[in-house]
Amino acid sequence: MTAKPATRNARNLVLGVAQLGPIARSETRSEVVQRLLSLMHEAHSKGVQLIAYPELALTTFFPRWFFEDTAELDSFYETEMPSKETQILFDTARDLGIGFHLGYAELTSQGRRFNAAILVERDGTVVCKFRKVHIPGHEEHEPHRPFQHLERRYFEESPEGFKVWDAFGGKVGVAICNDRRWPETYRVMGLQGVELILIGYNTPTHYAPDRGQNPLQAFHNHLVMQSGAYQNGTWVAGIAKGGFEEGSELLAQSCIIAPSGQLVAQAVTTGDELVVAEINLEMCRNYKETLFDFNRYRRPEAYGIITQQKGVE
Amino acid sequence: MTAKPATRNARNLVLGVAQLGPIARSETRSEVVQRLLSLMHEAHSKGVQLIAYPELALTTFFPRWFFEDTAELDSFYETEMPSKETQILFDTARDLGIGFHLGYAELTSQGRRFNAAILVERDGTVVCKFRKVHIPGHEEHEPHRPFQHLERRYFEESPEGFKVWDAFGGKVGVAICNDRRWPETYRVMGLQGVELILIGYNTPTHYAPDRGQNPLQAFHNHLVMQSGAYQNGTWVAGIAKGGFEEGSELLAQSCIIAPSGQLVAQAVTTGDELVVAEINLEMCRNYKETLFDFNRYRRPEAYGIITQQKGVE
Numbered sequence: 338m339t340a341k342p343a344t345r346n347a348r349n350l351v352l353g354v355a356q357l358g359p360i361a362r363s364e365t366r367s368e369v370v371q372r373l374l375s376l377m378h379e380a381h382s383k384g385v386q387l388i389a390y391p392e393l394a395l396t397t398f399f400p401r402w403f404f405e406d407t408a409e410l411d412s413f414y415e416t417e418m419p420s421k422e423t424q425i426l427f428d429t430a431r432d433l434g435i436g437f438h439l440g441y442a443e444l445t446s447q448g449r450r451f452n453a454a455i456l457v458e459r460d461g462t463v464v465c466k467f468r469k470v471h472i473p474g475h476e477e478h479e480p481h482r483p484f485q486h487l488e489r490r491y492f493e494e495s496p497e498g499f500k501v502w503d504a505f506g507g508k509v510g511v512a513i514c515n516d517r518r519w520p521e522t523y524r525v526m527g528l529q530g531v532e533l534i535l536i537g538y539n540t541p542t543h544y545a546p547d548r549g550q551n552p553l554q555a556f557h558n559h560l561v562m563q564s565g566a567y568q569n570g571t572w573v574a575g576i577a578k579g580g581f582e583e584g585s586e587l588l589a590q591s592c593i594i595a596p597s598g599q600l601v602a603q604a605v606t607t608g609d610e611l612v613v614a615e616i617n618l619e620m621c622r623n624y625k626e627t628l629f630d631f632n633r634y635r636r637p638e639a640y641g642i643i644t645q646q647k648g649v650e
Numbered sequence: 651m652t653a654k655p656a657t658r659n660a661r662n663l664v665l666g667v668a669q670l671g672p673i674a675r676s677e678t679r680s681e682v683v684q685r686l687l688s689l690m691h692e693a694h695s696k697g698v699q700l701i702a703y704p705e706l707a708l709t710t711f712f713p714r715w716f717f718e719d720t721a722e723l724d725s726f727y728e729t730e731m732p733s734k735e736t737q738i739l740f741d742t743a744r745d746l747g748i749g750f751h752l753g754y755a756e757l758t759s760q761g762r763r764f765n766a767a768i769l770v771e772r773d774g775t776v777v778c779k780f781r782k783v784h785i786p787g788h789e790e791h792e793p794h795r796p797f798q799h800l801e802r803r804y805f806e807e808s809p810e811g812f813k814v815w816d817a818f819g820g821k822v823g824v825a826i827c828n829d830r831r832w833p834e835t836y837r838v839m840g841l842q843g844v845e846l847i848l849i850g851y852n853t854p855t856h857y858a859p860d861r862g863q864n865p866l867q868a869f870h871n872h873l874v875m876q877s878g879a880y881q882n883g884t885w886v887a888g889i890a891k892g893g894f895e896e897g898s899e900l901l902a903q904s905c906i907i908a909p910s911g912q913l914v915a916q917a918v919t920t921g922d923e924l925v926v927a928e929i930n931l932e933m934c935r936n937y938k939e940t941l942f943d944f945n946r947y948r949r950p951e952a953y954g955i956i957t958q959q960k961g962v963e
Contacts, residue, residue, distance in 0.1 A: 470949050470952050471947055471948075471949060472947075473941070473947065494949060495952070498949075498951075498952035499952065515947075518881065518941065518942075519881070519948070520833035520834075520836075520837060520877070520881055521833075521837075521948075521949075521952070521953045521956060523833075524833060524834075524953075524956050525952065525953060525955060525956060527962075528955045528956065528959055528961075528962055528963070529955075529962065529963075530962045544940075544941070546940040546941070547936050547937075547940045547941070549910075549936060550910070550936075550940075550941070553910055553911070553912070556911065556912075557880060557911065560873070560876055560877050560880060560911055561877060561880070561881065563873055563877075564833070564873050564874060564876075564877035564878075565877075567870060567873060567874070568831065568832070568833055568874065597862075597863070597866055598866070598869065598870065598873055599866070599869075623860050623862060623863075624860075625962070627857075627859040627860045627863075628786070628831065628857070628859070628860070628863070629831075630961075631960060631961040631962060632960055632961025632962070633961075634784055634785075634786065634828075635784075635832070635834075635960050635961065636783050636784060636807060636811075636834075637956070637957045637958070637959065637960050638811075639783050639808075639811035639812065639834070639838065640834045640837075640838060640956060640957050641957055642838055642841045642842075643834060643837055643838060643841065643950070643953060643956055643957060644950045644953050644954055644956060644957045644958075645950070645957075646841055646950065647944060647945055647948050647950050648841075648943075648944040648945025648946075648948065649840075649841055649842065649843045649938070649944060649945070650841070650842075
């Protein structure tokens with residue numbers, strides 16, 4: 338059963354951000370799912386109605402390696418969801434009456450590869466499958482890097498873009514990792530009235546193309562999510578993988594951000610950690626109906642090149 | 651003469667942000683210009699090549715009052731620039747070899763009213779006149795407010811939008827006050843390769859439509875400029891009016907922000923104060939050519955509604 342729904346404001350939502358520590362390459366799906374279940378039970382005991390897991394939550398962050406062997410690469414993807422190993426997560430969630438968000442690598446029956454996330458309601462209904470829009474990194478093996486970032490080799494860009502769904506008593510959107518650095522991500526959902534954006538991420542703290550950015554990773558992570566929240570009057574949840582994973586350090590810093598841009602909850606470890614906050618979706622109106630009343634103040638006739646051109650001209 | 655141009659990297663610019671304290675309603679243009687000149691001489695002594703003054707730098711922030719008398723309203727506008735009283739500013743700047751940015755209220759010969767800013771090169775050439783795109787506040791007198799914010803009554807929205815000009819050894823853009831809260835402002839200039847955005851502002855620390863935002867004004871001010879800088883790999887300078895002006899408190903917090911999003915210089919008073927930093931325009935490439943290589947990573951086909959619709963649909 339859900340925690341005291343009758344006594345709670347219908348526009349309040351108890352949100353659990355389930356940060357994951359490192360996942361070793363040798364860990365099986367079933368071992369990882371046990372970690373997810375443990376966090377789910379903790380979340381349920383704390384009254385959480387929606388638990389969010391990170392991007393690519395079922396495996397290690399495999400784009401750090403170059404694979405010549407397709408079978409080896411394929412081993413990191415899911416060809417169905419629920420899969421045999423994740424079925425218990427879906428069953429347990431429905432039994433507990435808890436919704437969840439789960440990121441994973443998707444391999445379609447047509448052989449297409451996406452960096453995906455699924456959102457499941459408290460009754461087990463699948464709300465949506467989202468696919469990452471902005472794919473970072475590079476396409477070709479770059480042997481000089483200490484770690485590869487081959488997302489552009491291993492994933493297609495989403496053909497569907499950003500949508501917003503009626504779920505959990507509000508308007509919910511999903512983005513994944515690098516999507517959060519682009520203001521367009523938040524704006525496209527903001528123009529659909531989004532009230533909560535869930536963003537899973539795996540962010541290495543080293544950035545090979547410009548190491549000067551390394552010490553700023555935590556600052557940049559929060560900066561983009563806080564400004565995206567404020568400028569669109571929406572809650573934002575950032576759900577990280579953290580810690581040293583196969584020799585690569587991942588930024589943790591999972592957080593829940595209010596429509597004011599304020600951090601209201603934050604992970605303090607780099608491991609498996611549940612961060613909980615009761616969020617009031619009504620608070621979005623404080624911004625959407627005043628300073629950021631889009632219909633009154635925006636000037637789309639002045640924004641043309643944002644959609645007319647891709648790069649600098 | 652300019653300060654040691656021969657020994658300085660051609661892509662470095664010594665920038666001076668000239669924050670202004672309160673301007674009383676009773677102060678004459680000539681009295682204000684004397685304050686501007688004082689800051690200009692200080693700037694020149696410190697090797698500044700470009701000094702930036704705030705929005706509506708020649709008068710008090712008059713949209714806080716409702717004027718029924720058009721002649722009284724007109725007294726706050728400039729019908730020509732240089733005007734009789736500002737000519738000395740132009741002459742002194744050219745003599746010193748210092749460029750400047752100046753915000754003022756513009757009343758055209760056709761009777762149109764704009765919240766404008768002019769950018770002048772070191773040799774006296776007028777680089778551009780920019781007009782504010784996003785006009786905040788309200789159109790009608792709202793007597794319940796302690797102060798009005800009648801910008802939407804007193805100014806038209808710019809028909810020209812955001813442009814970028816070759817000046818001061820780089821690509822320079824201008825925005826004004828409320829423009830800085832909209833990510834589209836930075837992006838439209840980012841897509842034109844902007845390397846420095848000058849943003850003058852008058853921001854009351856009270857926000858009548860939602861007082862909960864009052865204590866967050868300083869946070870929001872820096873949040874939007876820091877994210878706009880980072881997400882477009884550009885320097886941003888915020889130039890404030892500060893202090894208690896005719897009973898209304900104005901946010902100071904003038905600053906210079908790097909393409910990394912980092913604050914590199916900040917005003918520490920709420921009065922007339924010059925903030926100086928030598929900025930390296932080359933640093934923009936660290937972001938524009940890596941993480942924010944627009945031509946490689948942006949997805950304009952997914953951004954359609956940003957320009958297709960104004961408000962939430």
